[in-house]
Ligand SMILES: Nc1ncnc2c1ncn2[C@@H]1O[C@H](COP(=O)(O)OP(=O)(O)OP(=O)(O)O)[C@@H](O)[C@H]1O
């Protein structure tokens with residue numbers, strides 16, 4: 305709880321006709337019930353509220369209606385009798401109220417005061433404070449994906465988010481996408497980014513991935529960096545991105561805000577939160593493929609995704625259906641994983657830390673190798689395998705997952721890698737070796753229970769800055785150019801096999817699930833770019849255990 309700064313304003317105002325001492329400082333608005341009788345009532349709770357100014361959404365004047373007169377055009381005009389001392393002035397303050405499970409909602413309180421000048425002064429003072437908060441967005445570029453999740457993107461935005469933006473005086477340019485990658489291409493080519501101080505993604509993880517693709521690409525072009533390069537450090541994006549969850553998994557929103565509630569996300573955007581986020585770049589033979597911020601999954605999650613793509617009409621349930629089907633199919637894949645362990649960091653994928661608001665591990669590790677630091681650790685480690693830093697593992701895997709964040713989501717509240725951090729410059733590489741269905745099910749079910757999903761002999765997890773994967777059957781260079789056609793032919797072939805287990809042959813290839821989109825290649829080179837982008841979020845807040853004694857109401 306912030307301590308009140310220098311007092312700017314102090315008055316006696318009324319709330320629902322009861323007297324309150326109301327005070328405004330740089331950081332806090334406090335209204336404290338006036339105890340009417342001088343005798344202290346030990347049992348009457350002295351009602352006191354305090355709201356950080358940074359969490360006030362807006363303030364609006366109320367027209368106190370004492371009567372109304374018909375205008376000559378027939379419409380009714382509210383009039384305020386000037387004479388008579390009962391003339392009341394009123395203003396309403398809208399502010400953030402915390403609810404359960406990290407949800408926020410917009411609460412309001414109306415103050416009435418007898419003197420119009422006092423009322424005006426309060427309104428203008430609060431507005432002045434809000435205007436001086438430069439981290440708040442004024443003009444947002446909004447992309448709505450009408451197609452993702454349960455196809456409710458437009459309704460969610462229009463009914464739950466737009467009214468809040470209007471209340472907060474935020475101007476918006478809204479684009480409803482008409483085809484896949486519409487938002488990416490618009491950001492790459494057309495958007496006049498200088499006009500905006502934020503981008504809003506109304507959709508799921510795939511839509512977010514599309515938007516950061518466009519934004520990061522545009523930022524590199526504008527900064528003269530080659531987005532295709534695997535060596536150059538990328539330039540961080542200054543525009544923050546807000547996520548209004550309207551997808552099927554929405555794990556990026558869930559892991560950075562703590563819930564998948566559109567109103568909560570809208571309020572984090574309005575108050576101007578800022579949360580840095582790591583981004584992985586994925587290349588195939590020096591050709592850029594995509595960016596990833598949540599999950600890069602080969603094997604199980606890749607097969608779940610490619611099987612579910614044909615069932616988009618099922619909405620979010622498609623993942624559960626395909627998840628079960630792929631669990632029963634139980635395919636493993638051979639290949640070679642090499643990775644560069646993260647050095648000099650604090651924290652491991654199996655420790656008890658959790659990435660929360662103001663995360664010290666992200667602050668410590670993030671600075672170690674954020675894009676802005678000159679001595680970029682990568683150059684030291686150099687990329688050639690010869691540097692001795694790289695480790696290589698060959699084997700048969702059920703799943704190879706790189707979680708750049710916990711990937712917590714409604715399906716798995718603690719996520720694929722519960723101790724992963726949003727902005728520490730690393731990704732957790734989880735290797736699930738070939739094992740029995742029974743053991744794999746134990747591993748999967750631990751994602752939804754308290755047990756440690758890594759505490760199994762066939763699982764290993766490493767915190768890395770880079771990694772590569774090469775499927776076993778990629779012998780010569782020509783095989784490397786496994787293009788989509790070749791891959792899909794194999795997949796069709798393997799599809800036939802999957803549907804007719806009689807033939808007994810197992811497909812050699814899975815596909816990579818990159819934030820919910822299928823990659824076109826299986827041999828990839830992944831690199832983590834620390835804190836490359838920023839979200840309108842503040843990480844998951846620790847629940848306030850109890851009001852601390854410095855509570856301003858206690859004064
Ligand atoms: N207008 C559109 N028509 C068709 N596809 C679109 C359109 N706009 C965006 N897309 C694509 O739809 C895909 C899925 O969208 P999104 O990720 O928002 O939903 P989802 O896959 O259901 O959610 P999640 O990724 O959280 O599981 C994205 O890859 C995006 O590129």
Ligand SMILES: CCCCCCCCCCCCC/C=C/[C@@H](O)[C@H](CO)NC(=O)CCCCC
Nearest residue numbers: 509553555598599623627711716748751819820
């Ligand atoms: C068979 C019993 C299973 C019981 C428990 C299963 C564990 C579920 C863990 C869920 C982890 C989701 C990781 C998020 C990845 C997203 O970037 C991606 C796009 O949104 N979603 C999926 O690929 C969707 C992936 C959904 C997989 C089911």
Ligand SMILES: [Ca+2]
Nearest residue numbers: 582708725730
């Ligand atoms: Ca990370």
